[in-house]
Amino acid sequence: MRYQPVIGLEIHCELLTESKVFCACKNEFGGSENTRVCPRCSGMPGTLPLLNTGAVKLAVKAGLATDCTINNYSAFDRKNYFYPDLPKAYQITQFEFPICTDGHITVCGDKDIKINRIHIEEDAGKLIHDDYEGISMADYNRCGVPLIEIVTEPDFRSIEEVWDFVEQIALRLKYAGVCDARMEQGSMRVDVNISIMPVGSETFGTRAELKNLNSLKAIGRAIEYEINRQAEILDNGGTVVQETRRYNDNHGNTKALRSKEEAHDYRYFPEPDIPPVILSDEDISDINASMPEMPQHRFARYTKKYGLPEDDAKLIISDKNFSDFYDDAVKINPDYKQISNFMLVELNHNLNDSEKNISDLPFSPAELAELVKMSTDGIISKNAAKDILKIMFDDGGQPMFIAKDNGFIMDNNTARLTDIINRVISENTDSVESYKSGNQKIFGFLMGQVIRLAGKGANPQMAKDLLTEKLK
Ligand code: ADP
Ligand code: ZN
Numbered sequence: 001m002r003y004q005p006v007i008g009l010e011i012h013c014e015l016l017t018e019s020k021v022f023c024a025c026k027n028e029f030g031g032s033e034n035t036r037v038c039p040r041c042s043g044m045p046g047t048l049p050l051l052n053t054g055a056v057k058l059a060v061k062a063g064l065a066t067d068c069t070i071n072n073y074s075a076f077d078r079k080n081y082f083y084p085d086l087p088k089a090y091q092i093t094q095f096e097f098p099i100c101t102d103g104h105i106t107v108c109g110d111k112d113i114k115i116n117r118i119h120i121e122e123d124a125g126k127l128i129h130d131d132y133e134g135i136s137m138a139d140y141n142r143c144g145v146p147l148i149e150i151v152t153e154p155d156f157r158s159i160e161e162v163w164d165f166v167e168q169i170a171l172r173l174k175y176a177g178v179c180d181a182r183m184e185q186g187s188m189r190v191d192v193n194i195s196i197m198p199v200g201s202e203t204f205g206t207r208a209e210l211k212n213l214n215s216l217k218a219i220g221r222a223i224e225y226e227i228n229r230q231a232e233i234l235d236n237g238g239t240v241v242q243e244t245r246r247y248n249d250n251h252g253n254t255k256a257l258r259s260k261e262e263a264h265d266y267r268y269f270p271e272p273d274i275p276p277v278i279l280s281d282e283d284i285s286d287i288n289a290s291m292p293e294m295p296q297h298r299f300a301r302y303t304k305k306y307g308l309p310e311d312d313a314k315l316i317i318s319d320k321n322f323s324d325f326y327d328d329a330v331k332i333n334p335d336y337k338q339i340s341n342f343m344l345v346e347l348n349h350n351l352n353d354s355e356k357n358i359s360d361l362p363f364s365p366a367e368l369a370e371l372v373k374m375s376t377d378g379i380i381s382k383n384a385a386k387d388i389l390k391i392m393f394d395d396g397g398q399p400m401f402i403a404k405d406n407g408f409i410m411d412n413n414t415a416r417l418t419d420i421i422n423r424v425i426s427e428n429t430d431s432v433e434s435y436k437s438g439n440q441k442i443f444g445f446l447m448g449q450v451i452r453l454a455g456k457g458a459n460p461q462m463a464k465d466l467l468t469e470k471l472k
């Protein structure tokens, strides 16, 4: 590739507040058209906005989750434009004084991506186009849904960096309870700004803004398409124009929506009906104290302090409830690796096979911790641990009781096991002969016979050693 892509992101996230940002309407996805609206959010003249402090708190949390400076003073502005999904004909946003500035996220191990700002704004409604009837309908339920917009510097140089950033942002916002970050449902929407320049150049090219990206895959495909489109223009001696383009996932291409020349002059001015947001340092530290430990910090703890492989640590943090469960379990039994392995393999196996969720299991992290300890202490075999987990998973119960009730406690009585082995050998003379004449595979069959007679409590290692000895 002769060209270096330069990419910056603008990410809109719907905040998980109970009500909308300037009125008391429910902030809930869906509902019949125009049932979640009131005079305020439908832009009736004479109504006044009332700022939802819950939205402010979540915006602060988003800033804290991305190492931003939280500003003691921020304020709202009106962004004026007409579009049928915006009945007020202006959007209330933060232009001059955003609530958070100067954050960053490290991607792909060591690359720092700077966040220019995070500001609060309101969402617009939705237009539903009926091509058959030739009409468009407006649903204002989404008007006034609280959003934050996260704006990065043009620091990305590859699709992988963009992917890592988007995944990390989504995870951090979920941990902090700011946003459920479902791209496919539109609760997190990523706009990609992209330009290209000759490799080695320091001067950025003219950018295009790509809208309508609702998955990581779409982001990757749109960037790739756009790099090629712009490269072809430059190769033919043309110039890229600054414009907004819509990505079409079915065709895998982008199409011009509007160019810079048609761009609106928004005539921003300070919103006269909402006082500035003043946050004391104490307000900010109170909000900080209510934040859970963030995934990137858990990742560092798991890999550096607990010695887990990076892939395992990544899997654990990918779901906050899973990570919480792990943390609670290792508090009881600090066998970091065994607990991690057992949860990632055996517990996940059960979870995948069922409708159950990690947050509504009928047993506690402490009980799982105990089960793993029983196995590593040799009280039960590894196979018995799996069987016990299955019972706990279905019906709950304490691992030690389950082990005793079901005869899973490992039997270390050599005499009994020797008797059983002698019996198996005498009843399977053909197999024993076959083994002795070099058929190693038959050993597994003989072991199976021993375990079958000895029961679930058999010590498999002891059985194996004794059987090997007897077959010599
Ligand atoms: P504007 O003020 O015109 O909206 P911004 O400076 O706010 O422009 O940038 C908007 C987005 O575009 C940001 O995400 C930024 O990182 C990105 N961006 C700016 N310049 C470029 C460029 N030359 N190439 C790619 N992205 C860019
Ligand atoms: Zn309302």
Ligand code: MG
Residues within 6 Å of the ligand: none
């Ligand atoms: Mg901008």
